[in-house]
Amino acid sequence: MDAYRGMWSVYVDAAKTSEYESPKLARYAAGQAHSSLVSGLYANHERGVVVRGTPRLSPRVISLTPVDQPTLAEVKDCADDSRWRTYDGSGRLVGSKPAGKRQVDGTLRLFNGAWKVTELLVEKEGTC
Template sequence: MKLKLRQRVLFSALVTASATALLGGCTTSSQPGTASDAASTSKTGLTSPGAISSPSSAGVGLPSPWASDKGSPAQRAAAQGALVAYQGMWNDLVRLGATSDWKNPEMGRYMTGGVLSSWSTSLAKNKRDGLVLRGSTKDMPRVVSVSPAGQPTRVEIADCVSDSNWLQYVATTGKVANATPGGWRRSEAVVSYDTDWERWLVSQQVIGEVGSC
């Protein structure tokens, strides 16, 4: 089942409420790019382009998992590598978001293209505003597609991510900047194998509104 990733997530504030754009080209880089689109402010660590509808509970409405038992050894290895990259991206965002360290070259360990550019821009805005992110996300990713079969270079992942415990704080005082809770949001991602860097990188991502999974 193919995910319909027609939009780029605009993380220009790491907390935007509604924004959409076509996915740009995906070029590997450890340096942050620039997201030119801005959007209105939300409350927590994730953004919600409004591209995905809203089921009632976590995990509901996600595509069926890819049947790994029917895949080739190369496909199973690709699926595992892509999941490591996807979850590594979230781990790095939580860690670097705690200091809004958007210039850290480790931002590019698991992301590329528009995803890297947008998240870098988001952390940079938090830095300018004197904000940091504390807490962590919760997720339940599943691989839904691995292609091509012979030598996979593209893995699609569907996830339900919670930002309820990933909130903005004022860096100088440690006070919560906005305690409004988030919730479960559907995340769809493409993880691509970069032949130059010889690793899997999240190259496309869409995140839905609170309640979209």
């Protein structure tokens, strides 16, 4: 859970300035998850927007493989982004994207003793 929560913490911090080149993301994310986070930050940078606030997370581990010495973990979350919103340079709320609770599925893998989120799927609002 430390890696999953760490990934979100670093992402939320980077989103405050749309810092798509943040080296901190690689500490907690790799593969598709890392690419998705960087792409989202880059898109916000290009649009000149930032994200303020903090999502509320409720993650739980649903499986560990293999059970005796796990190297793979599956996480399900019901993340609430109603207090984590996108703003333009003048501080105005941007977009009409519904905010609220959405399911997040994550896959974490063990790399040289460090857990990293490697796959991340964020569903639409209202999915949990």
